[in-house]
Amino acid sequence: MTDLPLKPLFDLPEGVIYLDGNSLGPLPRGAAERAAEVIGAQWGQELIRAWNSAGWISLPRQVGDRIGGLIGAPEGSVATGDTLSIKVYQALAAALALRPDRRVVLSDRGNFPADLYMAQGLIDTLGKGHELRLVDPDQVQDALGPDVAAVLLTQVDFRSGRMHDMAAITAAAHRAGAVMIWDLAHSAGAVPVDLTACQAEFAVGCSYKFLNGGPGAPAFIYARPDLIADLRPALAGWMGHDAPFAMELAYRPAQGAERLRVGTPPILQLAVLDRALDVWQGVSMADLRAASIALSERFIAAVEAQCPALRLVSPRDPAQRGSQVSFAFPQGYAAIQALIDRGVIGDFRAPDIMRFGITPLYLDAADIDRAAALIAEVIGSEIWRDPKYQVRSRVT
Numbered sequence: 001m002t003d004l005p006l007k008p009l010f011d012l013p014e015g016v017i018y019l020d021g022n023s024l025g026p027l028p029r030g031a032a033e034r035a036a037e038v039i040g041a042q043w044g045q046e047l048i049r050a051w052n053s054a055g056w057i058s059l060p061r062q063v064g065d066r067i068g069g070l071i072g073a074p075e076g077s078v079a080t081g082d083t084l085s086i087k088v089y090q091a092l093a094a095a096l097a098l099r100p101d102r103r104v105v106l107s108d109r110g111n112f113p114a115d116l117y118m119a120q121g122l123i124d125t126l127g128k129g130h131e132l133r134l135v136d137p138d139q140v141q142d143a144l145g146p147d148v149a150a151v152l153l154t155q156v157d158f159r160s161g162r163m164h165d166m167a168a169i170t171a172a173a174h175r176a177g178a179v180m181i182w183d184l185a186h187s188a189g190a191v192p193v194d195l196t197a198c199q200a201e202f203a204v205g206c207s208y209k210f211l212n213g214g215p216g217a218p219a220f221i222y223a224r225p226d227l228i229a230d231l232r233p234a235l236a237g238w239m240g241h242d243a244p245f246a247m248e249l250a251y252r253p254a255q256g257a258e259r260l261r262v263g264t265p266p267i268l269q270l271a272v273l274d275r276a277l278d279v280w281q282g283v284s285m286a287d288l289r290a291a292s293i294a295l296s297e298r299f300i301a302a303v304e305a306q307c308p309a310l311r312l313v314s315p316r317d318p319a320q321r322g323s324q325v326s327f328a329f330p331q332g333y334a335a336i337q338a339l340i341d342r343g344v345i346g347d348f349r350a351p352d353i354m355r356f357g358i359t360p361l362y363l364d365a366a367d368i369d370r371a372a373a374l375i376a377e378v379i380g381s382e383i384w385r386d387p388k389y390q391v392r393s394r395v396t
């Protein structure tokens, strides 16, 4: 068993077993103090001078480089800001511009709907007759052809945790002449990622899931270094300009991935994220992955042994699974509410998925055993039947 000694780096409420760090990471210790410093000492006292005196202006780049270190991206190749939806749009726009003679955007039906909505929105805006083609996740490679301009995939499926083979699919996309875009929303900070090795043109992701940056923390976008100098950003914001304070009338993109920035960066969120990234100092992604697999296997075995009514929908082979475990159960929504009432926080994804994030930074074997026992109690005793657990909240 490989429990990591990092739990003390987080401020978790007493009595809570948090199995939802795949959706919103918990509060790292020191993050609240960092936010208070930015608000009080910097914004409060320095006012606008803080852009220079407190280094606010460098924060997006600094945080981008730190995220880059976790996903195999070299310095200067990752920009931060905005939301993941925006970054999907930017990456896809840039990808389509690289393949002007092709008209198909290929994705899979397991993708997060936001990515598909953004892709369709961009296609409609362009008005050039592009088509968003969706196939089953295991059919992606077969669907590659000479008409495919870009492949837009989320590596780890948000519902099931099924994980695409980044290296193999990227290589296949390149053989077909397509541009590869990976959404790392459920990968960054969850599984080892090596963008340099896989040679994908673009990657995007968010920082409030496994990177623990807090609600609404900024997204990131990676562009392969050899492509950056020729990229024309679709959203030509002033913070992506080469000299924002020259106030030139015409747009001139910044050197490096900074050209994929748009507007004024969210300094409070970036500062909190910067503090949250301290957690990773000295953590090897290989150790994290080993711990994630060990905890996931333990969880699956315990739940399956005690709850025959739950059906595993995540891949059984850990090599094909990200850092979450999902079970189908017709009354999944109510069961999750009953679990939350007992201190085990997971979440529910329609139509029937009970989803549990396995995050070894702050979960250990004892947490997993206790969570499985409480799931068994809720399912075995049909505690979920209580009418109070049937009431649907807006966020599930």
Ligand SMILES: *Cc1c(COP(=O)(O)O)cnc(C)c1O
Pocket: 083, 084, 085, 086, 111, 112, 114, 115, 154, 158, 183, 185, 186, 206, 219
């Ligand atoms: C979480 C997630 C999003 C959310 O996008 P936001 O713009 O940050 O709200 C988008 N795509 C994927 C694949 C996600 O997992």
